[in-house]
């Protein structure tokens with residue numbers, strides 16, 4: 146991964162504005178991790194203010210978590226404005242594959258908005274390349290194809306960088322593929338760790354020209370912070386404390402800690 150120290154510094158110095166059109170479950174957590182990594186969050190969904198808000202923004206996150214017709218219209222408007230302005234667009238296809246509504250909306254969105262990065266779990270990305278999966282609402286289910294193949298195919302199909310989270314995270318732009326071995330299963334026990342990692346990725350993408358690198362660094366930050374927060378849990382501390390410690394670790398993360406902990410290799 147390139148220039149970790151410079152990337153961290155650039156986010157902290159320029160405080161990129163990350164416009165989120167996201168779900169009502171994890172919206173507050175996404176705003177807080179954006180602040181923790183050094184970015185500046187705004188969460189706006191009114192269709193009529195999308196173009197103006199994008200004029201202020203440095204990156205756009207579109208997250209399908211609680212997608213409905215009205216907010217979908219805002220996603221199309223904001224996505225179009227972001228593409229015209231040339232800022233990175235990050236898509237989290239939460240729950241795609243679970244219902245035909247989500248799957249068909251994702252296809253319309255991907256036809257109309259060029260994504261720079263798509264980040265999701267393995268069932269969601271499998272659905273985006275036309276596969277079926279035993280998706281469990283918003284959580285990953287069993288899929289018959291390897292995440293490496295799914296990431297490659299999705300990257301080629303949508304001409305963008307792909308991040309697939311799981312026990313090992315897979316990151317690909319269709320030419321190069323990386324496997325990230327950080328993380329801890331406890332990250333799946335609180336809601337929103339996938340959504341939050343989208344906010345971190347967007348913060349890095351906003352200050353760099355390299356979406357593949359931004360995806361690798363962003364996903365690594367979440368997985369490393371998760372394993373460190375788990376290590377720092379004391380006796381009698383559980384998931385509530387874990388979540389607070391996770392945000393602490395994202396706040397405290399720097400290039401030294403990152404480089405010491407990261408376990409990534411090219412496939």
Ligand SMILES: Nc1ncnc2c1ncn2[C@@H]1O[C@H](COP(=O)(O)OP(=O)(O)O)[C@@H](O)[C@H]1O
Nearest residue numbers: 266310311312328329330332333338339367368
């Ligand atoms: N089985 C696992 N072991 C370790 N880390 C995991 C595991 N599953 C997911 N993670 C980590 O949890 C975070 C969220 O991933 P995931 O749960 O797949 O996303 P989502 O919340 O979108 O379904 C990522 O940092 C990922 O690396």
Ligand SMILES: Cc1ncsc1CCOP(=O)(O)O
Nearest residue numbers: 168170210336337338339340
């Ligand atoms: C539980 C839930 N339901 C709709 S959105 C959402 C949050 C999903 O967050 P994540 O994909 O990061 O676990």
Ligand SMILES: [Mg+2]
Nearest residue numbers: 239266339340
């Ligand atoms: Mg998710």
